[in-house]
Amino acid sequence: MPQLLIEAPIGISDHAKRKMMTEINSAIEAAYPIPDVRIWLREYSPENVAQDGRINAEPIKPLCFLEAPELSDLDVKRTMAEKVLAAIAVAYQGIANTDETLLLMNHYPLENAGWAGRLQSDNPEIVEVVAALNQ
Template sequence: MPVFTIEAPAGAGRDAKQKMLKEIHDALDEAYHFPDTRGWLREYAEENVAQDGRVQAEPVRPVCSLEVPELVSLDANRTLVQKIEAAISSAYAGIANVDEVLVLINHYPLRNVGWRHSLQSDKPEIVAGLAHLNGERNATAAAS
């Protein structure tokens, strides 16, 4: 269920983008072990990006938005962010301001995610998996 979107300037090569998307998938898979990770890459011409109210005043600062279940471990979140920033930095070096990649982590409780005709909170294997990742003894806490 992890979903990510990269917002970046146009210009990275096909191989660089493919490598970046794979590395981000792998980082999410390592953090969550959830099936069905999806990713989108949105690229924009520099004249279509405003930063601090200015267009083309500086190199574009990429943004990655994550839609994921909550991980309570700050270390797991730190590692995930570092791997995502490294993947984006590698793909967009020389094209974007990769010193200021922004990673936004939007957490969703399992009861707010529908997948395969039901809520993820109704899937015992998903509830147990998230509880295990978060070190919870009571798996029902992961569903709420």
Template sequence: MPLVFLEGPQGIRPDAKQKLMREVTDALSAAYHFPDVRIFVREYPAGDVAQDGVAGAEPIRPVCFLEVPELRDLDVRRTLVGRVQDAIATAYQGLANTDETLVMVNHYPLENVGFHGRLQSDDPQIVGLIEQLNR
């Protein structure tokens, strides 16, 4: 159920991209204990990214959006963000300004997520998993 949208520069090697996706999946799995982690990597040429109003002026600063269920434990969130940032820094070394990677954690309550034609708040198994996660 966790989704990741990673916006970064073009040029990451296929093996580095695969390692990045594995490490981010592992970080999300450790935090959420949920199956079905989906990662979408969006790559841009430098001229298509403006930072402070100027396109191509500096190495791209990656942005990562974590679209995830509610997670109250700040220590778990801190660990998750740190692991995701470390994976991005390793994968984009020399291609991006990874010192300024932004990770946005967007939490969704179960009543705002639909799957298999119903709200996740109507699925007792998912409700139980979220309650256990947030104890």
């Protein structure tokens, strides 16, 4: 159920997208052994992005949002973030300013996540996995 949204410039090849998505998926699955990891790529042309109020003033800095259950282990979060950011850096090399990619991690208690027709706090398998992640 973890979801990653990537806001980035247009211009990378299909091969680069596939490689990036595979590497990001692996990084998220290592941190969250929960099914249904999704990655959403939203691409923008430079004239549709303002940075510090200036349109097309510099290469776009990608922005990512991770929407996932709570995860308290900083080392696991750090490793996942490093792998996600590294995959984005490789894919967007020369196209975006990946030195300043921002990854915001929004973590939710299971009672604030509905999936597959029920709250995840009512799903014993997910409750068990998330409890083990946060011991």
